[in-house]
Amino acid sequence: MSDTNTPPPSQQRAPSAGALTFAIVIIGLFFVGLMGLLFYGVKQSGRADRESLPSPLIGKPSPAFDLPQLHYPDRRVTNADLAGEPYVMNVWGSWCPECRVEHPVLTRFALTKRVRFIGYNLKDEREDALRWLEQFGNPYVLVLADIEGRTAIDWGIYGAPETFLVDGDGIVRWKHVGAVTDEIIANELLPALEKVEAGK
Structure with missing residues (x-):
């Protein structure tokens, strides 16, 4: 039913x-x-x-390079030109969001004139890079331009931002991948720089 x-x-x-x-x-x-x-x-x-990747360059001579300056493309700079005094080299690009985050931190540090501060513009259009520096400020004593990124391969650069400390003999003494903060400068970069200055 x-x-x-x-x-x-x-x-x-x-x-x-x-x-x-x-x-x-x-x-x-x-x-x-x-x-x-x-x-x-x-x-x-x-x-x-x-x-987290350790740099195989730490404690070794910096790779040779011959790159044009961003602001003066007809002027080239080699690693030999930078020898004699330590320098910090900061890899950046106008296309890099983290570079904008760290830029005020790096600018404050550059103003201390504690060490030469070199910019390394990676895979960028020259006009975009110049416009970026005009907008956010230029803390660098000079800016290298690696448009095709070939020299970056020799340095083991995977992207931006990355920051290196090279001593006066051209030996890479410190590297940081990612945005630099005030804490990283105080706890890592400055101690590494002090060792360089002390000849250690």
Whole structure:
């Protein structure tokens, strides 16, 4: 005996178009959120891996280079030109968000004139780089331009920002990957510079 309260299949209500649309939207948002989390995780993992990579250059002569100056492209600079006194070399690009974050910190440090401060503009359009420095200020005594990034390979530069300390003999004494902070300057860069100045 059939249940008289149950409508026949032909009379049962199908899900409304609104309900289907809502379900599709929810599923879509779920997958978008999942992909976003995966992308963020991969990005953070790659960044952490890059920042944890030890530099094989520490304690070794800096790779030879011959690069034009950003402001004066007809003037070239070699590593031999920078020998004699220690210098800090900061790798940056107008396309680099972290470079904008660290720039005020580096500018304050450069104003102390504790050490020569060299800029290394990586894979940038000259006009974009000049406009960036005009907007945010130029703390560098000179800026090298590595438009194609070939010299960066020799230095083991993976991206920007990265910062090196090179002593007067051309030996790489310190490297930091990522944005430099006041704490990093106080706890890492300055102690490394003091050792260089003490001849250690």
